[in-house]
Amino acid sequence: FQGVSHSRHLDIFLPKQDRFPAYTCHEEFLRWQKRVSSNETVLKAYDGPWAISDIQEDGSWDVTDIDGTVFRVKSVPIKPTHSCFEVSTDVRKENSGTFKFCYPLFNIVGNEKCGTSALYNLLSKHPQMTEANSKTKEYCYGNISILNYLKGFKKAAIQNDLLLINGCIDLRANSMFDLLLRQPKSVYLFMVRDIAELEWAKYNFWCNGFLDSDCDMKGFHWTILGKHSRSPKDFHQKILQKFEGGALIPHQNSVQNYFTSKINSTDINLTVLSSEMLKHKIEKFWSMLTFETKKQAMVTLRWHPHLEELKTKVINSSNQKGPKFIVNASDVKQGLYEISGYDPLWNETRELLVSWWDECEEIRRLTS
16 A cells, blocks of 8 residues: 555455455455545555466556466457457466457346346347356356357357357456456346345255255255245244355345345446346346446347347246246246145245345436
């Protein structure tokens, strides 16, 4: 921290299991920027996996991969509507050579059980758009090198001029790649939902080791009819008991700022949209998305030709799980799940969760 007449140094602890230590350092940098006085400047120094160099004279910069390999990134014109890059390394390893890719223009970055599958389906059905990775709608960074992950966007970059979409709802990973690629052109879509409906849906949709001794923790962690037990009474009692149920049993601290804590954890510009509007006012939803795309990316979206059809469908519901399952909306009852006997969430549970939800008015403002 450099001030008018003083300076001080601070080291931060980066745990070994941190997938994105460079972003943890960046988060600390952002926090201190907000805390220091106007006559102080915060400087950041990080060296290790995901380290990003200063920009060179030719406009390129170096990135340190997780195995220590240093590769070079440079912005190149491929798709006029996208931020595209050339990546190269001189190291004679598996990842050596040069390739080009374009970063998705639309990134769905959150939140689970908030209509992200429906949003991805909405975008993918538009004639101007296509998947950024043809193998999966949720192309997320995993236990691979950064180079190999970026290669997953390579094929879509050379296919055509369609707008690329990705459905990885890992906000932290998206924030890291936004930092690594120096704020590429992208519309980051952040879906939200009424907190009581969200927590009830999570409880019915997933299992975990806290609630279920026989949960398949290596698979999708989905509840299975006849194997797992759910009920509004059990849900309510566990909340009152402050039962340690992981992410499936809410507590006051977890509910208070459920969405805004995530929004405030990143410096990327999030477009906050509501699941309720997508479900009940899809035309208004599309108009808002069109406006934000023009504002942020200078790209004009045409009117969606399939809105009337899409408003009658539900994707990845708790009774028909997975993005490939599309059912008629008339066959799905809001808040009623087969795993809990189609019994609704208790009103007293809903009132309690909403009373804890301090950010409600802020979310209402953000989603119009």
